[in-house]
Every structure is written in structure tokens, then in C-alpha cells.
């Protein structure tokens with residue numbers, strides 16, 4: 001079965017004066033029809049470049065060097081610009097971080113949506129207006145009929161983002177690519193917009209590629225996710241598995257950096273160090289300079305994305321995949337971390353060479369039952 005979107009071995013470089021930036025390196029993933037797929041990683045991981053490549057929007061110093069992008073089984077990379085534009089207008093829609101900038105300040109919000117509907121769906125002006133009002137209402141704009149005639153500057157940030165979601169839905173696309181759609185919003189508005197996106201994805205049966213630097217954002221929204229680091233996928237998994245049992249130390253690091261309500265937003269600093277310069281990436285595993293479990297082998301061998309159960313190379317169909325030498329060569333010290341989810345600590349299920357149970361066996365204390 002072909003998935004809605006299949007990206008295979010995608011490699012994108014930018015030829016800059018400072019050098020060649022390999023922004024995306026051998027990236028593979030698939031998105032099934034109707035599912036919400038998260039792409040997570042710190043700034044500079046290559047998330048946006050990967051998405052823009054799918055949309056055929058990589059410009060001049062940039063070049064797609066390698067790889068395939070198939071949408072509904074059709075090779076997007078062999079399409080003409082005109083064909084691509086029509087796919088972008090009709091079948092793949094985009095929602096960006098800066099919603100206000102995505103709206104044209106000189107037209108009313110409603111006009112812009114109606115114009116898109118007329119243009120792409122062939123509606124007459126009255127029908128297009130009608131549909132635009134209904135969509136504005138559906139995304140939660142109060143008094144949509146009146147607010148139709150507001151200009152973008154008369155909308156709050158959250159309302160602008162709702163309006164761009166309405167715009168994205170207006171042509172009944174099969175895929176919405178949402179790049180940090182809620183980063184500019186405050187936490188409560190963010191939560192509402194994410195809920196809306198998830199509800200609409202369900203209701204309109206549209207797939208979403210949700211790009212974010214915040215693993216917390218995808219937790220309640222996505223079905224599956226991919227974690228990117230320095231241009232590569234380091235882990236792919238169904239969301240609960242990613243959350244409760246991260247297989248890659250970078251994912252585990254992101255987990256411990258999830259902001260809780262009331263926290264500062266940018267807490268990813270809890271993983272010491274920064275993303276490497278993509279002109280000159282570290283040898284071996286790109287994450288090794290920041291990885292608390294790195295061993296000598298990690299400085300030499302670039303780990304392939306494999307099924308952590310058996311170490312076999314991951315294909316597009318592999319549900320659970322991670323790129324760490326632990327799952328192929330085996331690290332002498334193993335991966336020794338635990339993650340805390342909703343106040344519960346999840347130890348990695350390691351059966352390390354016996355013993356070491358010397359600090360009492362707390363794992364028997366069930367009698368009292370855990371009251372909340």
C-alpha cells in the first residue's frame with residue numbers, strides 16, 4: 001500500500017559562501033491518509049527545509065540532491081512548476097508560524113479565504129463567500145459573518161492562526177503542512193489551536209504534518225512522530241511509544257525538556273550543548289558530542305536508522321525506528337536513562353548483568369494503591 005506521502009532518502013544542500021550546508025541528509029518517512037504526523041527537533045534540525053522540499057519550494061542556493069518525494073504515489077520531483085503549484089493549491093496546504101504575515105493586510109480575512117475558494121474550487125463569488133463564512137465559524141471565529149469583513153490587523157494572533165487554518169481547509173486538501181503553527185501564541189491559545197487542528201484533521205479526514213521544536217505539542221495531537229537531529233531522523237515511532245519509551249537519547253533529552261504548564265517555553269537547553277553546524281557535522285553519530293552515553297565507537301560510526309528490536313535497517317513501513325549504535329553494535333555501558341511522564345518515572349527496561357538491586361526493592365510497594 002502506498003502511503004499518502006512517501007519521502008525517501010531526501011537530501012538537501014544549500015551552497016552558501018560559508019560552505020555547503022547539508023540541511024537534510026538521507027531523510028525517509030511516510031504519512032498515511034488522515035493521520036497527524038509530528039516532526040520534532042531543535043531549531044536548525046532541518047524540519048522546515050524537509051517540509052519545503054516536499055512542497056517543491058527550495059530556492060536558489062538550495063538544491064535537492066537526492067531522494068524521492070511521492071504524493072499519492074506520484075513523484076513530485078518530476079513535476080513541472082505549474083503541476084506542483086496546482087498540487088500545492090488543491091491537495092497540500094500550508095500553515096505557518098507567523099499567521100499574520102501569511103495574511104494579506106490589504107484584503108479582509110474573509111475575502112482572502114473566499115478568493116482561494118473561488119480560484120481553486122471554482123465556486124461563484126456568493127457561494128465562495130458562504131463557504132468562507134462557514135469555515136471561519138467552524139474554526140471558532142465568533143460572529144463569523146461580521147468578522148468576515150475584518151482586516152487581519154483587527155484579528156488577535158490566535159484568530160489569525162484560526163483564519164489561516166480555515167484558509168488551509170478551504171480547498172479540501174489531503175495534507176496540511178503546519179510549520180510551528182502555535183509557537184507565536186501564548187500557551188492557552190496554543191492548546192486551543194492545537195485541539196482545533198486535531199479535531200479538524202479528523203472531521204475533514206485530512207492528514208497533517210505538524211512541525212515543532214516542542215515534543216509536548218505533538219503529544220496530544222499526533223498519531224506518529226519523527227525526531228530530527230542535524231538533518232537526520234534519529235527516531236520514528238507511534239506517539240505513545242515515543243513518549244513513554246524513547247529509544248534515542250536525544251528523544252529522551254527532549255522529553256525531559258518538555259515544558260509543563262506555567263514553565264518557560266524554551267527549556268530545550270536542558271540538553272547541554274547546541275545543534276552542530278551543518279557545514280561541518282561531527283564524525284560518527286552527530287549527536288555524540290552532546291550524548292551522555294557516547295562511547296568511542298560513536299565518534300567513528302554513523303548509526304543507521306534501525307528497528308531497535310532486531311537491529312535491521314528501517315524501511316518506510318518500519319513503525320519503530322531509532323538511530324543509535326546501542327541497537328546494532330551495542331554500547332558497553334548501554335543507555336541508562338529514565339523518563340518522567342505525568343509524574344510517573346519510566347525506567348528503561350534493561351536487564352543489565354544481574355544484581356545491583358542493592359537500594360531496596362521498591363517495586364513491591366503496591367499494596368497501598370496509588371491515590372491521586
Ligand SMILES: Nc1ncnc2c1ncn2[C@@H]1O[C@H](COP(=O)(O)OP(=O)(O)OP(=O)(O)O)[C@@H](O)[C@H]1O
Nearest residue numbers: 014016021023042043044045046047048049050278
Ligand atoms: N536559504 C537558506 N540558505 C542557507 N542555509 C539555509 C537556508 N535555509 C535553511 N538553511 C539551513 O538549513 C538548516 C536547517 O534549517 P531549517 O530551517 O530546516 O531548520 P528547522 O529545524 O526548521 O529550524 P527552525 O525551527 O529554526 O526553523 C539550517 O542550518 C539553516 O541554516
